[in-house]
Amino acid sequence: MQLVSSYIQVLVCQGAHEVRRMETFLALFSLHILEYLLILLTFLASFLLLKHFGSISKRNVPPGPWGFPIVGHLPLLGDKPQETFIRWRETYGDVFKIRMGSWDTIVINGQHAVRHALERIDDAYSGRPNFYTMKVLKDLNSNENTLAFGEFDSTWFVHRKLASKALRTFSNTRNHSVQDLITEEAMYMTDALLKHNGRPFFPDSEIKTSVGSVIYQLCYGRGQDVRKDDLFQTFLKSADEFIKFTGAGNPVDVMPWLRHIMPWKTYKFRQLVTKFKKFRDIKIQEHKQDFAIDHLRDITDAFLAEDLTDIDDKCKEGQISRNRLLSTLQDLFGAGFSTTSTTLQWAILFMASNPDAMKRVQAEIDTVVGSGRNVELSDRSKMPLTEATILETMRLSSIVPFALPHYTTMDTILNGYNIKKDTVVFVNLHSLAFDNNTWNNPNAFQPERFFSEDRQLDKEKANLFLPFGLGRRRCLGEYLALTELFIFFTTLIQRCNFVRPDSETYAMDGVFGLTYNSKPYKVSVVERT
Numbered sequence: 001m002q003l004v005s006s007y008i009q010v011l012v013c014q015g016a017h018e019v020r021r022m023e024t025f026l027a028l029f030s031l032h033i034l035e036y037l038l039i040l041l042t043f044l045a046s047f048l049l050l051k052h053f054g055s056i057s058k059r060n061v062p063p064g065p066w067g068f069p070i071v072g073h074l075p076l077l078g079d080k081p082q083e084t085f086i087r088w089r090e091t092y093g094d095v096f097k098i099r100m101g102s103w104d105t106i107v108i109n110g111q112h113a114v115r116h117a118l119e120r121i122d123d124a125y126s127g128r129p130n131f132y133t134m135k136v137l138k139d140l141n142s143n144e145n146t147l148a149f150g151e152f153d154s155t156w157f158v159h160r161k162l163a164s165k166a167l168r169t170f171s172n173t174r175n176h177s178v179q180d181l182i183t184e185e186a187m188y189m190t191d192a193l194l195k196h197n198g199r200p201f202f203p204d205s206e207i208k209t210s211v212g213s214v215i216y217q218l219c220y221g222r223g224q225d226v227r228k229d230d231l232f233q234t235f236l237k238s239a240d241e242f243i244k245f246t247g248a249g250n251p252v253d254v255m256p257w258l259r260h261i262m263p264w265k266t267y268k269f270r271q272l273v274t275k276f277k278k279f280r281d282i283k284i285q286e287h288k289q290d291f292a293i294d295h296l297r298d299i300t301d302a303f304l305a306e307d308l309t310d311i312d313d314k315c316k317e318g319q320i321s322r323n324r325l326l327s328t329l330q331d332l333f334g335a336g337f338s339t340t341s342t343t344l345q346w347a348i349l350f351m352a353s354n355p356d357a358m359k360r361v362q363a364e365i366d367t368v369v370g371s372g373r374n375v376e377l378s379d380r381s382k383m384p385l386t387e388a389t390i391l392e393t394m395r396l397s398s399i400v401p402f403a404l405p406h407y408t409t410m411d412t413i414l415n416g417y418n419i420k421k422d423t424v425v426f427v428n429l430h431s432l433a434f435d436n437n438t439w440n441n442p443n444a445f446q447p448e449r450f451f452s453e454d455r456q457l458d459k460e461k462a463n464l465f466l467p468f469g470l471g472r473r474r475c476l477g478e479y480l481a482l483t484e485l486f487i488f489f490t491t492l493i494q495r496c497n498f499v500r501p502d503s504e505t506y507a508m509d510g511v512f513g514l515t516y517n518s519k520p521y522k523v524s525v526v527e528r529t
């Protein structure tokens with residue numbers, strides 16, 4: 001009995017123990033169950049929330065056409081992406097999404113969306129993507145950003161301010177009259193064109209030499225006979241080579257892995273950039289030898305004169321290095337040379353294709369200026385048709401159709417769509433220039449479309465397209481470019497008739513490249529009597 005009771009006791013004890021263990025187990029288990037349940041519920045809730053917000057953000061992502069894996073939409077862009085984008089805009093609206101190789105990209109079209117993106121105070125669209133060739137540029141510039149392609153940060157602000165100050169100083173019409181320089185080059189250009197005695201020829205070389213000379217002299221010194229300067233000639237040749245090589249872009253930019261398959265794409269780019277840097281360094285060394293702070297001759301001197309260092313020779317806070325500032329010389333030549341010369345090539349093509357429009361501009365120049373003196377900037381306000389003709393040339397040629405690539409600096413919303421930080425942005429300036437809702441018959445050359453009812457230039461209409469972009473990254477050289485276009489164009493038109501040779505049929509579409517260039521064409525240039 002005792003045994004039994006002991007056994008039972010043991011059992012009870014054991015049982016009690018078991019019960020306790022069981023209780024503990026159950027307690028633990030139940031605790032775990034609760035935790036599991038809690039975790040499960042949390043997961044479920046998060047999943048539902050994610051799904052919910054995911055679908056919202058998915059719903060709010062801009063629409064876009066189907067693309068391919070890896071290469072994205074690259075094979076679908078065609079040789080005139082601006083026209084492809086017009087078609088896609090019709091289907092997907094003003095803001096649509098594509099993929100450029102490995103980069104998420106949005107394309108912004110039309111006045112409303114473009115202004116909304118670029119006129120914001122939060123600078124959400126003011127960055128530049130870190131494309132592979134931009135990395136190469138930075139690498140070759142002692143690991144420092146350039147002005148045009150540099151990321152949007154406090155150093156960029158200082159850089160832009162100093163570059164703008166130097167360019168303004170040497171391209172204004174007072175102290176260092178840029179007007180005289182451009183007029184001199186316009187005369188050279190006109191003489192060179194007339195030397196062909198009316199025989200048909202390709203006018204691009206004469207145009208590039210004079211336009212190149214203006215920016216070269218602003219950067220490296222006035223009064224040089226650049227046509228006898230070997231360095232300038234090599235500069236021009238290399239610029240041509242660069243334009244041809246970069247063409248419609250480097251595929252390595254958007255698919256960096258391609259550099260292993262097409263190493264020559266980066267090798268050649270490096271070679272060309274290094275060449276430009278060497279030229280620049282030669283010029284800087286020359287400048288340092290006879291630099292005088294109280295006699296600044298050009299933009300290089302202005303950059304050398306800028307006080308950037310503290311007493312202990314470190315960069316001042318918020319300042320940039322001398323090297324980075326001096327790299328602007330390459331930016332200015334790169335951005336200021338092919339843009340202006342391309343626009344002038346289009347202008348001559350439009351004149352030769354529209355002889356009536358040319359005669360109307362000549363009549364205005366004859367009335368306001370006559371033939372006895374050169375055209376001056378102060379004549380501009382009295383020459384609305386000439387101004388309208390230059391505007392129409394810029395609108396129809398739309399030489400920088402997508403600005404330079406922008407990049408979002410933060411998550412943001414555009415036209416109701418969620419746009420993620422680090423998205424490449426193509427600002428489709430072409431879409432403004434050819435918008436059917438803005439312009440009547442946008443493909444026609446009609447300078448008078450910029451007139452108000454009293455046949456004066458309507459500034460509001462001129463603002464309906466944006467050849468120089470908008471916002472923080474707006475073209476730095478707009479004032480210089482407009483001055484050059486006015487003086488070059490009027491000097492040419494004042495003295496010459498541009499005639500399409502009978503043997504030539506002109507194609508009015510261009511070639512997509514670094515800028516949107518006219519196809520090579522021949523023209524006869526005849527002196528006006």
Ligand code: HEM
Binds near residue numbers: 405480
């Ligand atoms: C007809 C002539 C020109 C046109 C149509 C033009 C147009 C443009 C456009 C569309 C941009 C990009 C804006 C953006 O990314 O939003 C740009 C940028 C720039 N342009 Fe021009 N440009 C011209 C002439 C010049 C000249 C003569 C210079 C200087 C000498 C110049 C210097 C620059 C620079 C430095 C930038 C980069 C600005 C930055 O990223 O902060 N451009 N230009």
